[in-house]
Amino acid sequence: MFTYDLGDGASLQILEMRHAPEFLEFVDENRAYLGEWMSWDTTMQTLEDAQNFIKRGLSRFSDDGIPWVGIWLNGRMVGGIHFSPIDPRVHSTEVGYWLGQDATGRGLMTRALKAMLHYAFDLLHVNRVGLQADVRNSRSRAVAERLGFTFEGIRRQSLEYKGQLIDIATYSLLAQEWCEQKSLP
């Protein structure tokens, strides 16, 4: 199964069913922090919820080969990255990511996402990775911008979240841009 060493005690592993208790524990510890931007504070409540999430990831992995991964730091799960199904007509997917509050501020997501972009572009030959963030989620937007995603614009009031209509910033990175970035010194 998929594992990737990021160095400095950090690694990526495909989320497997055996990780469900640890995943739920991670969400429990970070419920308020994650809940500002993700619906997990209400939707990820039980072991069954965690198992269903992981099951969905494993099913996507068997469909199109792109893994939903957890991020471990010094043996503890501290975050993860997931992808939407690859659209086979245009070889396009969307990425989402999360870190526990204690794991932020050290470049971990930037490194982890870079590794997963390598996987998507170089191994699976995806042509476009999209990314969407609440316009106010400056930390998430900074991850995208650090990795060279192009800001495409704002889809105004395009998402309902906790009773409010949210403006969504959209970004994308294309395979050609990824290759150009890699050739930079």
Ligand SMILES: CC(C)(COP(=O)(O)OP(=O)(O)OC[C@H]1O[C@@H](n2cnc3c(N)ncnc32)[C@H](O)[C@@H]1OP(=O)(O)O)[C@@H](O)C(=O)NCCC(=O)NCCS
């Ligand atoms: C989005 C999220 C993953 C970003 O976390 P993050 O820690 O800011 O991102 P990174 O791990 O890439 O770290 C970047 C930070 O580490 C710092 N850093 C230190 N060393 C670094 C390095 N080698 N490379 C890059 N950044 C480094 C950066 O300066 C930045 O800190 P700053 O924002 O204070 O300037 C996190 O805020 C999160 O999970 N939030 C809740 C869920 C969420 O919003 N998900 C996204 C939904 S769209």
